[in-house]
Amino acid sequence: MDAILSLEGVGKIFPGAVALSEVSLSIARGETHIILGENGAGKSTLIKLLAGIYQPDSGSIAFNGQAYRPKTPHDAQLSGIRIVHQELNLLPYLSIAENLMLEKLPRRAFGIVDGKALNSRALALLKEVGLDIDPRTRVEALGVAQMQLVEIAKALSNDSKLLVLDEPTATLTPPEIERLFAIIKRLKAKGVTIIYISHRLHEVFEIGDRVTVLRNGKLVATHDLQGLTVPHLVRMMIGRDIADEYGFDASIVPGTVALSVANLKRSAETPEISFAVRHGEILGVAGLVGSGRTEAMRALFGADPKLDGVVEIDGKPVAITAPKDAVRHGLSLLTEDRKGQGLLLDMAVDKNITITDLSKISRNGLINRRAESAAANDLVGQLRVKASSIEQAVRNLSGGNQQKVVLAKWLFRGTSTLILDEPTRGVDIGARREIYQLLWMLAAAKKGIIMVSSDLPELMGMCHRIIVFSKNKIVGDVPRAAFDQEHILSLAYQEYVRP
Amino acid sequence: MSETSQATISAPVSPGRAKFLRFLVRDAGVLLALVLITVFFSATAPYFATSGNALKIFVQIAINTVLAAGMTFVILSGGIDLSVGSVLALCTVVGATVMIDESLSPGVAILLALLACMATGAVCGFLNGWISTRWKIPSFIVTLGMLNMAAGAARVVSDNSTITGLPQSFVDFGNLIIGGFLPSIFLIAVLVIAAGWFVLRFTVFGRMIFAVGTNDEAVRLSGHNPDFYKVAAFTISGLTAGIAAMVYLLRLNIGSPIAGVGYELNAIAAVIIGGTSLSGGKGSIIGTLVGACILQVLSTGLQLLGVGDNFKPIVIGLVIVLAVILDAYRERLLRVIR
Ligand SMILES: Nc1ncnc2c1ncn2[C@@H]1O[C@H](COP(=O)(O)OP(=O)(O)OP(=O)(O)O)[C@@H](O)[C@H]1O
Ligand SMILES: [Mg+2]
Numbered sequence: 001m002d003a004i005l006s007l008e009g010v011g012k013i014f015p016g017a018v019a020l021s022e023v024s025l026s027i028a029r030g031e032t033h034i035i036l037g038e039n040g041a042g043k044s045t046l047i048k049l050l051a052g053i054y055q056p057d058s059g060s061i062a063f064n065g066q067a068y069r070p071k072t073p074h075d076a077q078l079s080g081i082r083i084v085h086q087e088l089n090l091l092p093y094l095s096i097a098e099n100l101m102l103e104k105l106p107r108r109a110f111g112i113v114d115g116k117a118l119n120s121r122a123l124a125l126l127k128e129v130g131l132d133i134d135p136r137t138r139v140e141a142l143g144v145a146q147m148q149l150v151e152i153a154k155a156l157s158n159d160s161k162l163l164v165l166d167e168p169t170a171t172l173t174p175p176e177i178e179r180l181f182a183i184i185k186r187l188k189a190k191g192v193t194i195i196y197i198s199h200r201l202h203e204v205f206e207i208g209d210r211v212t213v214l215r216n217g218k219l220v221a222t223h224d225l226q227g228l229t230v231p232h233l234v235r236m237m238i239g240r241d242i243a244d245e246y247g248f249d250a251s252i253v254p255g256t257v258a259l260s261v262a263n264l265k266r267s268a269e270t271p272e273i274s275f276a277v278r279h280g281e282i283l284g285v286a287g288l289v290g291s292g293r294t295e296a297m298r299a300l301f302g303a304d305p306k307l308d309g310v311v312e313i314d315g316k317p318v319a320i321t322a323p324k325d326a327v328r329h330g331l332s333l334l335t336e337d338r339k340g341q342g343l344l345l346d347m348a349v350d351k352n353i354t355i356t357d358l359s360k361i362s363r364n365g366l367i368n369r370r371a372e373s374a375a376a377n378d379l380v381g382q383l384r385v386k387a388s389s390i391e392q393a394v395r396n397l398s399g400g401n402q403q404k405v406v407l408a409k410w411l412f413r414g415t416s417t418l419i420l421d422e423p424t425r426g427v428d429i430g431a432r433r434e435i436y437q438l439l440w441m442l443a444a445a446k447k448g449i450i451m452v453s454s455d456l457p458e459l460m461g462m463c464h465r466i467i468v469f470s471k472n473k474i475v476g477d478v479p480r481a482a483f484d485q486e487h488i489l490s491l492a493y494q495e496y497v498r499p
Numbered sequence: 500m501s502e503t504s505q506a507t508i509s510a511p512v513s514p515g516r517a518k519f520l521r522f523l524v525r526d527a528g529v530l531l532a533l534v535l536i537t538v539f540f541s542a543t544a545p546y547f548a549t550s551g552n553a554l555k556i557f558v559q560i561a562i563n564t565v566l567a568a569g570m571t572f573v574i575l576s577g578g579i580d581l582s583v584g585s586v587l588a589l590c591t592v593v594g595a596t597v598m599i600d601e602s603l604s605p606g607v608a609i610l611l612a613l614l615a616c617m618a619t620g621a622v623c624g625f626l627n628g629w630i631s632t633r634w635k636i637p638s639f640i641v642t643l644g645m646l647n648m649a650a651g652a653a654r655v656v657s658d659n660s661t662i663t664g665l666p667q668s669f670v671d672f673g674n675l676i677i678g679g680f681l682p683s684i685f686l687i688a689v690l691v692i693a694a695g696w697f698v699l700r701f702t703v704f705g706r707m708i709f710a711v712g713t714n715d716e717a718v719r720l721s722g723h724n725p726d727f728y729k730v731a732a733f734t735i736s737g738l739t740a741g742i743a744a745m746v747y748l749l750r751l752n753i754g755s756p757i758a759g760v761g762y763e764l765n766a767i768a769a770v771i772i773g774g775t776s777l778s779g780g781k782g783s784i785i786g787t788l789v790g791a792c793i794l795q796v797l798s799t800g801l802q803l804l805g806v807g808d809n810f811k812p813i814v815i816g817l818v819i820v821l822a823v824i825l826d827a828y829r830e831r832l833l834r835v836i837r
Binding site: 301303322323324326327328333335340341342343344345346347351355356358359362365366367409413 | 701702703704706707709710713714716717718719720721722723724780781
């Protein structure tokens with residue numbers, strides 16, 4: 001085998017965690033290599049070693065037959081390695097175009113940035129990934145999935161020998177994923193080697209040649225993908241089978257309306273929307289990237305201003321102008337952007353969890369640390385958050401474990417209606433199963449649950465009903481009996497294909 | 500559920516040890532620096548290691564420590580307060596004016612002066628916070644405006660002159676050295692720090708100050724009003740400027756419209772040297788006390804060594820820059836340890 005990259009006995013230790021130990025692996029030139037593993041298994045750490053963000057504590061890496069010891073991300077780029085990291089790293093106050101071209105801004109005389117060339121090149125890159133947005137838009141105005149597409153476009157802006165994608169599809173919907181896969185296949189045909197990490201096990205068969213599974217920092221096995229099935233992968237990853245992933249609980253019958261939204265209008269250009277969720281119901285929200293699902297939820301919650309609309313809780317109209325009103329009336333919103341809007345990255349796990357309701361762990365304004373630890377430990381155990389202790393800074397948790405902390409903080413609040421925007425983003429299949437079970441417990445306790453997800457099979461597995469967004473409009477309300485992937489997708493496309 | 504997977508919490512470095520390492524890097528670092536420079540000057544500077552000099556240092560750091568205590572709240576919450584020096588000036592003239600009122604008995608006059616100082620400072624601080632959050636203006640700009648306004652107001656109130664003739668009992672209290680080693684004004688400073696420490700460490704309010712400084716959008720979406728805590732932090736800073744003005748009156752016995760020039764920079768320096776990050780969310784008020792000590796020990800020590808008044812600011816400036824550089828390394832270290 002002609003190896004483009006080979007790792008020999010690579011190890012990386014953090015105080016509190018052995019992230020990688022004795023990993024030996026070779027990636028063949030031109031292959032698409034899938035890396036799988038539970039949350040915290042060490043996948044992203046491995047990538048960060050290649051990126052020059054961390055240096056290995058032991059072992060050696062060779063790239064193109066030569067010893068490879070990058071000290072900075074710049075070194076990695078010079079060697080021809082491009083990486084799309086799991087956490088998004090765009091500069092929020094610059095435009096999309098500037099973010100895309102930051103390394104090589106097109107210039108005119110005297111170093112003045114050539115705005116025209118900048119935007120036209122950016123436009124071409126955006127077209128390639130299928131993002132239909134003015135490249136002069138500031139990145140802070142984008143949703144997480146759109147940022148993800150910009151990150152991918154950025155990696156494509158330069159030629160590379162090895163392209164690494166760390167969970168690129170965690171927030172994407174089928175059309176974007178299809179387009180990404182087309183790009184991957186095209187690059188592959190050009191001889192580019194690709195390393196691809198994902199928790200969406202069904203998708204890897206379409207592009208992957210071989211798969212490597214990590215568990216607790218150790219390499220479990222490397223296999224040809226051909227002949228393997230999802231259950232094989234699951235067993236390699238978590239050492240057991242998962243039957244009936246979603247565990248739809250038919251015994252739960254939705255009751256009276258918990259939350260209803262009537263004629264919600266976000267801005268002059270967007271249409272009015274109305275929907276409702278019942279007690280004990282899990283309502284799915286489907287739609288393409290940028291279809292206005294997240295924005296609708298944020299407006300309902302008071303996170304963004306709205307022009308008009310009536311929100312009723314248990315039949316009584318409530319005034320919500322800021323998130324604190326929503327929370328007071330028993331709503332929770334788990335945001336899709338965990339890094340920017342969900343977490344206090346430099347604070348500890350326990351403090352992140354209790355921030356939603358400090359009154360539960362305090363008396364007369366004084367925090368009871370023991371009660372706080374107990375509550376946090378409880379949730380950390382329930383969701384199996386992998387952390388060295390609850391005092392670890394959330395920044396140092398793996399992506400999937402950070403996501404579990406975001407979920408934990410709203411479970412701690414325990415409100416009557418939960419709006420979950422991509423609750424299982426980047427969460428491994430074992431832990432997903434546990435989150436689903438938790439959701440069923442909540443539904444059994446008569447809470448209303450709204451679940452926004454880009455993972456259509458997940459919505460179809462979990463929901464009583466799915467409403468479909470297309471270009472800011474609700475175009476369908478599909479009951480469980482009529483669930484059909486093709487049908488829901490065609491609804492999601494509806495407003496875009498219309499002349 | 501039965502499963503084969505490992506326990507959730509696995510730790511090659513025990514949490515207890517990680518905690519200890521964290522303490523070493525975060526707090527003990529500055530303390531060690533203080534000890535080292537104290538030892539250095541004790542060995543090299545004549546008269547440095549005398550009880551008289553120690554007392555002098557305690558007296559001299561009192562004002563800055565009180566200002567820096569409030570400043571710690573503001574910086575932790577993600578802001579900066581450039582107005583405290585001139586707010587202090589305004590408070591000294593307000594306080595002195597109240598105190599020399601002949602129609603009041605000294606006891607009542609002193610008490611009223613204290614209340615007036617605290618109220619004046621708190622109002623200035625509240626305005627800082629309210630304006631910067633209401634109109635989303637960087638606190639840097641707003642407090643720069645307040646710096647000028649308060650300085651002007653101090654001149655108006657005092658008619659541009661210094662105010663003297665404070666009650667004798669007040670002056671005596673200012674000179675009091677409790678038990679022969681504890682100057683009264685240093686005690687006040689320590690009490691302010693202790694109160695700040697308690698609030699930041701044990702209360703819900705203190706937790707929110709840290710949270711707001713870490714990520715105010717996440718705090719807002721968690722159902723809180725981050726602006727409330729920002730305004731509160733500025734109000735506290737104004738309040739401590741008022742208390743610092745009383746300390747000023749105790750020490751110098753005059754109310755002066757030109758007091759406090761440049762004090763805000765000393766307060767910020769103490770906070771930063773003490774390990775609080777300028778970007779908010781990280782730091783400790785005990786560190787601030789140590790930072791204030793370091794600044795004064797340096798200043799006194801250099802003077803006793805015969806370093807001229809021209810060179811002294813250069814050295815102190817270098818130390819401040821060094822502290823910020825060290826802070827960058829400390830953050831990196833802490834990130835790995837936690
Ligand atoms: N800077 C750090 N300091 C301390 N521990 C760390 C640090 N970075 C990662 N870890 C730990 O190393 C382990 C591996 O993390 P890594 O991010 O590689 O996981 P992952 O396989 O990418 O997981 P996920 O699927 O959730 O993204 C985790 O236990 C994590 O807590
Ligand atoms: Mg990862």
